[in-house]
Amino acid sequence: MTLIHFAILLPVIAAAGIGILYRYYKKIHLGWFVLPIPTVITIYLFTLMPAVSNNQVVHETLDFMPRVGMNFDVYIDGLSLLFAILISGIGALVVLYSIGYLSQKEKLGNFYVYLLIFMTAMLGVVLNDNVLMLYLFWELTSISSFLLIAYWFNRERSIYGAQKSLLITMFGGFLMLGGFIALGQITDTYSIRGMMAQIPAVQESALAPLAIILILIGAFTKSAQFPFYIWLPDAMEAPTPVSAYLHSATMVKAGLYLVARFTPLFAFAELWVWSIIAAGLVTLVWAAFNAIKQDDLKAVLAFSTVSQLGLIMSLLGIGALAVQTGAAEQVFTIATVAAVFHLINHATFKGALFMIIGIVDHETGTRSLKKLGGLVTIMPISFTMTLIASLSMAGIPPFNGFLSKEMFLEAMFAIGQADFSVLADAAVLFPLLAIIGSIFTFIYSIMLIRGIFLGKKMPATPKTPKEAPALMLIAPAFLTLLVVVFGLFPNVLSGSIIDPAAMSILNISEPLNTEIHHWHGWDSPALWATVAIIAIGTLMYIFRDAWRPVYRLGSDAFTLNHLYDQGLIYSRLGAEKITDGYMSGYIRSYLIYIFGAFVIFSLITLINTDISFDWGTTAPIALPDLLIVLIILAAVAAILITRSRMVSIIMFSTIGFALSLLFVFFRSVDLALTQLAVEAITTALFLLAFFHLPKRSGNAEPRGFKLNNLMISAAVGIIATVIGLAAYSNRLFDSISQFYIDNVYDLAAGGNMVNVILVDFRSLDTLFETLVFAIAGLGVFVLLKLRVNKEGENKFEEHP
Amino acid sequence: MEILIIIVAGIMIGASVYLMLSKSLIRIIIGTGILSHGILLMLLTMGGLKRGGIPVLDDSVQQYSDPLPQAMLLTVIVITFALTAYMLVIAIRVYRELGTDNVEELKGVPREDD
Structure with missing residues (x-):
């Protein structure tokens, strides 16, 4: 972090202070507090001028995200210094002018905060050597410009102009990023200096024309060149100091800067x-x-x-x-x-x-x-x-x-x-x-x-x-x-x-x-x-x-503005149509998408990976086990077939209790106990709900509907089985269970491993589990008790 | 044994999907219940079945069955219960407000006069 980095970031740092100041102190026009910031920066930049005039450059590096090659490298030569002085100098004049132009009744806090953000963004664009950082600041200028155009946000034209400028400049900015990445691919660096050193590589590359077109679109949209200029006249809805500053003296020249900067390269x-x-x-x-x-x-x-x-x-x-x-x-x-x-x-x-x-x-x-x-x-x-x-x-x-x-x-x-x-x-x-x-x-x-x-x-x-x-x-x-x-x-x-x-x-x-x-x-x-x-x-x-x-002469239907408006309308309609096409509003459709995706992606993975099924020694099947398994399967089949809700609830409980027996055989006493208790309450709950639910059982489901469901569910079942088998027979890592078994007494002074894992080793998980439970409980209470009355207010029901 | 249980779990998952795709709210709720049962069995099997004693510290026991899936599944059981209860109440409320438990009829804006 050098002085020059600080100078770039100074406005945005000051913006935070200005915003707070405005909340509590409104006697003096806020502009007087803002004015020193660009003035100081301008004076500082002028001190750099003698050196730059003598063909020296300032190059300061600050690591930001070095692993992706995104560093805050400041590079000052004649070109960037000229732009920086314009930005801060005109900025100071515009702030001075705005003190007279904007009365204290306006929302000055917003105005100056946006303006200061813009100053940092613009300085960041012209003083950066790293194209990724340049892009970041570039988009920040678009955003602050958007906010400033929409400063009087209760006017319809302001909103329209702000949206238009944002859409067009961001469209260009995004393509420009593509151009930068293409350049980065060619030269293997994101530093402009580094790219300049490899002009021959760029010349030979087949990607170069693409990079040129994309970067030029970025520059042309920002600098309002034909045919992208249409946003600039609409941006005039901004307060005049903004028009003078952003939309005439500085921001729209960012495109010129970009072209000038890349001219040696291209x-x-x-x-x-x-x-x-x-x-x-x-x-x-x-x-x-x-x-x-x-x-x-x-x-x-x-x-x-x-x-x-x-x-x-x-x-x-x-x-x-x-x-x-x-x-x-x-x-x-x-x-x-x-x-x-x-x-x-x-x-x-x-x-x-x-x-x-x-x-x-x-x-x-x-x-x-x-x-x-x-x-x-x-x-x-x-x-x-x-x-x-x-x-x-x-x-x-x-x-x-x-x-x-x-x-x-x-x-x-x-x-x-x-x-x-x-x-x-x-x-x-x-x-x-x-x-x-x-x-x-x-x-x-x-x-x-x-x-x-x-x-x-x-x-x-x-x-x-x-x-x-x-x-x-x-x-x-x-x-x-x-x-x-x-x-x-x-x-x-x-x-x-x-x-x-x-x-x-x-x-x-x-x-x-x-x-x-x-x-x-x-x-x-x-x-x-x-x-x-x-x-x-x-x-x-x-x-x-x-x-x-x-x-x-000439009809309105052939203007670029008309084209833009129509494009906006039709892209909205098109998006709506596409979204309506798959967002049917039926829960069934969404479940089908989810299960379908599960089946398809699992199938692709299973086909493309080499899986061998080798389950080694398995436990023997005892007769009681088999009996319980048969009970479970019979209950599942009964639920599928029956049309009576009573039967399905009873069968559902049967599965739950059978499961707890199975847990006993599998040496999982804690599970069995919990399952027994929970199953009992669940059954009671179902029976309670039964009272409140319709007498008429089931809804007519045509054969095709059922067949569809059958196919999907069979596919999911088979895939789940295959995944289970594959996972069982292919162990990639050793189990971490041994750690718990070995340390259960030394670390937690407990004998029951399952309990100790829950309340000691993984106690935070359990804590949040109770939180989930509490939320569900609140939900149940609110759903049963809360009513919206005629006036639209929420009210608790006295007698449910 | 493990293979048998995995297949049973797979059948349960398939059946639960079938139930969840149906129109009636109560069947959907039962479907989610069975889904979680199936997954319970599946996960438990991953640690191997009947491999040693009950996981309670005892000097005479040489090998314990895997305690980790059991601890995880305890959480699953409890959370499933919360989920089932919540869904049941939603079903009750939906039926009380809209007079139907058919999910296909639930789509759309509620009538103004309600």
Whole structure:
């Protein structure tokens, strides 16, 4: 347990304290107590930065379950440090913001406990070297996300969104685990470092494509890539701080982290590279296109997040090409740098935008674009921040979004011109899709600014709008400040964070020395693409009424959401049908399943094992023994045949008493005595019950029914006999009885071995046996006396 | 002797299964009773039968019969009794509430007016 392990676990440890604190102390907003936790972690992580920037790694091992290869191995390189700082840093800002956003009337205890669990889970994902532990934390992020989406659990949409996100991300997570296990089979290790050392083995393995597909599904579901993105818009039912944190800045980037982390390992595979690029680009365009038709501000941002995740995903795919071709291809290396850079930028501008929209919602009471407008004079600070963040998202200079978007376009042009045999003709698609996606991005960014703050003032908002309190403005203001600073001085980041992270993805050790420039010269295709995006975007925005009807095309029946809903309904119906098929509700069916299984499995075992029947010397059969055995058999036969209950009860008692005689012959006096006593009481009991049971004897049982029963019972009887014989003639171990015989007097000072075993050697068993007896007695009493009266209350009957 | 007893036990187990599959509650209860009797015999036989004296310490006895199965079976007898009693009471209660002892008729939701 080192400091870094402690840092990962700190939030979840603190969560316990926070939960208890909230029960007893509610004067001060709980958020103030939570705030120091992510802040301290962020500061601690920054102290690690100088070392990591110098290409050193932190590797700490903590044995957790070493026998299955599941260890808590922390591994920090540039990539994981970048994510960890994002998680804790944005976490601190989100907590600060939530203090203003959530009033003290809400269930703050739940909120902050979930949030802290999420922090640990997310840090655990990005700082782990062991894939099994990574999976564990990965699923924990899904669970905490589920809890946070369902935070307002009395709303139907919250429940729906929470369930959807859980089903989709856990589906992916589970497949991802399969991918990890396949990788573990290939490389015989669950450490990512260990796998990296065996790239040739992975390359040769036939299992590798399977591992790639499964891991990619995990990454795509988590990072909301097409076609799995549908959970993210519904996750917007969560409180806005959660949307800003989990569903924009951190959790949805876990998939990107996974792809980046495994790129050195899988980059050799065309499948890996092209799946990522294709999924990323399709997501980018499709989600950006859909963002425009949304009316809810958070829905716009949700689709925008999906689209930006697609952008980063496609950049990582192109970066993988850099690994494949040996990092010599300068342009593809730039793609990786751009991916990392855009990841940071997206966290800043999208985090800020989410928080501002939370403010708008908080102050006006609505998030509908139709109901908002003209807030610029009322909320000037929010407007300024929205302007900066949106323009950054749209890729307008001089903000940071422009820089990374420019690098993105450059990479797309480069791949369009590169000569790859697989896509000779389709190459032109890459820059084209990139530009189309960017145009839509531009349009919805402008839509946000115009729709909320400009235009004519809407009088119909549920609350009278006013500027938000300073407490809520600090966090988005800080992020907006970062947008500007990173935009003006991008090279602050490049040496310290971006390069180490990109080097981890590219798996190289020589420094990249990236310099990010605003100006690439007149001949840069990216420059002209940006100009084109702005020009076309502006035109399309002005004439938006002309082309918006395109969204009304297509029927609801063909959407992915419809598919998901139907799938859910039909899987439920299907499961119900299957279950109803065998859960008939008749005790007989269940008994048949049990006996059938007993017969079948015993038969299989008996056939497959080599059993010899050798019973050696057996005791001689005396005449009295034989007589009693015959009595028992006759009584059994009588019970089977008779229809009179009286006869069957008498015959049942006969068996019991005959048995006790048999025990006497077998030198088991204690058994015989007990059996006699118990049999007497049982008979009395049966006769008592007889009085209360129906006079009519037996129920009509058709011949087929009886034949069926006969076959099953004969099979069970025969199998039981065979097992008995086999067990008797094959002794695997010596009996432990001799121990009791030898020590009965020395250890327990008793002479009667059976009694001593019961009350001394195995006294706990006997104690619990009395407990069973007591429970049965209570049950008998309650069943006879307790009645439910008309009001549904339990009541004891006075006169039974 | 042992083989004979094992076969008898097997027959008892088979018969008990037949009874347990029938429709009448009382037959099911008797079936479970016989099942436990059959298993009693089966287990007792596993330690060998009539191999030495009664398992009570005595200096003159050289060999005792196996005390361990006997101790276990004592528990079985007692627990079976508790089980039988409990099942009988369930049967009584079921008949009193629902007016039938046919298990095939027990399935379903009780009528509202009861």
